[in-house]
Amino acid sequence: AQSVTQPDIHITVSEGASLELRCNYSYGATPYLFWYVQSPGQGLQLLLKYFSGDTLVQGIKGFEAEFKRSQSSFNLRKPSVHWSDAAEYFCALNSGYSTLTFGKGTMLLVSP
């Protein structure tokens, strides 16, 4: 079975500070990994995805994520957070043939 764990339910970051959101997965092989963002009242928007190759992937809005096989992790990072980044972030995986399995999400709060 595949699963995704996002250990942090809420994170508060000061505007301009760096951000790292944690994601750990459980899957028997190398999964396809995704980060989505959901703003209030909005649908989920894809930030970035990892399929293979370079383990550091760049996404939209200045986000990046690093796949670490040894740690079964796919953490999301941003060097400088903007107030507009406040939203809920979901990590997800699939096998390439299965449907997406999501984590429970991390709510990002940005303080002035």
Next chain:
Amino acid sequence: DTGVSQNPRHKITKRGQNVTFRCDPISEHNRLYWYRQTLGQGPEFLTYFQNEAQLEKSRLLSDRFSAERPKGSFSTLEIQRTEQGDSAMYLCASSLAKGHANTGELFFGEGSRLTVL
């Protein structure tokens, strides 16, 4: 707007009533997914279609739930005899898949929020 469209956006109903949600995917997408999202949880897979064929259903999809995609375009999700536990956001997503592979990006609609009183 050529994104995924869902309606109604909000539905309040009394326990025991039937409700139906509609999803219009991105026109060229062949796959359509339904997910359910409750407070504090990530989206949970319910079912998906490739064209008009319903290829997979989650165990979450009880007998009271039925989904259709009659012409491979829009889809409906009907919940019969609603219960308070059905209160959730119902999300629709679509993607363009090649063969059996499922690596395409899912594009999500804004969701239909159901409240069962």
